[in-house]
Amino acid sequence: MSPSLGDMEPAEAESVYFNEYPPPKALPKHEALARAFIDLHVEANRRVVLVTSGGTTVPLEAQTVRFIDNFSAGTRGATSAEYFLEQGYAVIFLHRQYSLLPYSRHYSHSTNCFLDFMDEAPPVPGAANQDHGSIVVRDEYQTEMRDVLRKYRYAKQNNRLLLLPFTTVAEYMFELRSLAKLMRPLGPNALFYLAAAVSDFFIPRSRMAEHKIQSSELPPQYQGGGGDSGADSAVDGEDEIYTGENEAKPANQKKLVINLDPVPKFLHRLVDGWAPDGSMVVSFKLETDPTLLVYKARTALQRYSHHLVIGNLLSTRKWEVVFITPDPPTRAMDSSPQGSPHAGGAAGSESQQAPSQPDVGSEGIEIESIIIPELIKLHENMIEKKNAPAQ
Known part of the structure; x- marks a missing residue:
């Protein structure tokens, strides 16, 4: 691969990068599933969000034994997908294999073994096998698990949730490009919520x-x-x-x-090539230095011409985010008990906070419960502007 890949025009860099790897073996199957899913929701005039989630691996060998990875477990993406589903969106969940999934996240990565949620009921009198009772959910988890189960079953039975896995950064790029193009019939009803922690570097x-x-x-x-x-x-x-x-x-x-070579920044190609006309594209920016966060997020927004960057710091990402949009800020939001909406904030940003780091399934506030409704308002405004008759 040319060492000047980062200096190429986006379309040329796309061609060079994707010619470097064979398409993932699962791609045709994923395309078929996604096409049927998208067609169903186009017919229903329903909004569809592509949520990307989890980290990407960078293999060091073609027959991979060793790889570079990051810490992402997919918490942001899996949690956000649930709130999108509650708001009536259909969700294509493009996730790192074995990372957190919507709904099952409440139990699959719990500090308790999932078997701790279960018990064995007493045998039924007169049953053929008196040594075995039915497996049941323990009483203290019944209410919470029933609520999660009902939401999951509704999403699956009504074809609102499609789960598609990836592992490597190359697989992620192939899947993202393919899904974005398949979503073109959705037009402005398409939303891209790019929460995956995509590697910045790779080995050609x-x-x-x-x-x-x-x-x-x-x-x-x-x-x-x-x-x-x-x-x-x-x-x-x-x-x-x-x-x-x-x-x-x-x-x-x-x-x-x-x-390691830098992974080409295909966000520009997504915005101005792959994605449907009028769709909304949201990216994330994670930093550890608070003095860089808004600058890096605003730079990304200007460079790729998309619609929103959600900035977060590693240390506070579970209860505070910053919205960076092309438009001036309207308000900063603080969900702590003493807080209240107020005007202000950094230029081109909107800040949202929750009071403390919540544990999934606890009484705490999940910051995604604030992010998603605010994001949907922005998406609705885009759709209204796109569909408004020309003056």
Whole structure:
């Protein structure tokens, strides 16, 4: 892959990047499921949101043993999907495989084993097998679990929720491009809620080792078959393996130095190429430095010309976010007991807060319960403007 990929025009970078990898094996199946799902909701004139969720892996080998990952468990995406469904949207949930899912998130990643929610009822008198009772939900969890189960069953039985998994950053990109194009018949009824933690760096397939990168020296007859590992050195010689530069060379020790290329920023292609005309595109910006958050979010908004960046800090992301929009702010919102809506905020932003870090399923406020209604108001305004007759 060309080292100047980041300097290419977006359409050219798209062509080069997607030619670097074969399409995911599951892509045709996912496309068929998504096409039927979208057609159903186009006919019903229902709004559809594509929620992306969870982290993306960056494989170090073609036959992957090792990969780079991030901490995302998909909490934001899974929680948000539930609130979109409550507001009447149909949801395509493009998620990292084995990350949190809508509704099951309340139990699948609990600090308690899911078996702690269950019990065995006493055997039924006269039953054939007196040694076994029915498996039931424990009394203290009945009300909460019934509510979650009813919501989940309604979403599934009414075809409001489609779950599609990915693992690697390349798979994510293929899925996102394909789904965005399939959503074109939705027009302004389409919403993109890009909550996935997408890797900023990757190893091009052409530079990737075919087999597992070895951690110890190999005899000469086994060397040279692994290809370039994406590191500064291959596995062809002791001097090349050790990359300690000016450090004294240690005995029986070596380092692996990996060269990663930046993943092309395809948000511009999504906004101005793949997505339906008039659709709304929302991205997220996570930072650890509060002095950079609004600047980085506003820069992204200006660069990619989409509609909203939701900024959050790593340390406060579960109870505070900042809305960055192209329009001047209207208000800042504080959901703490002493707070009240008030005018103000950073230029081009709208701040929303909840009082404390909530645990899923607790009495605390989930910040997504504030984010989603406010976001839907913005989407409704876009739809009204798009559908308004020309003056």
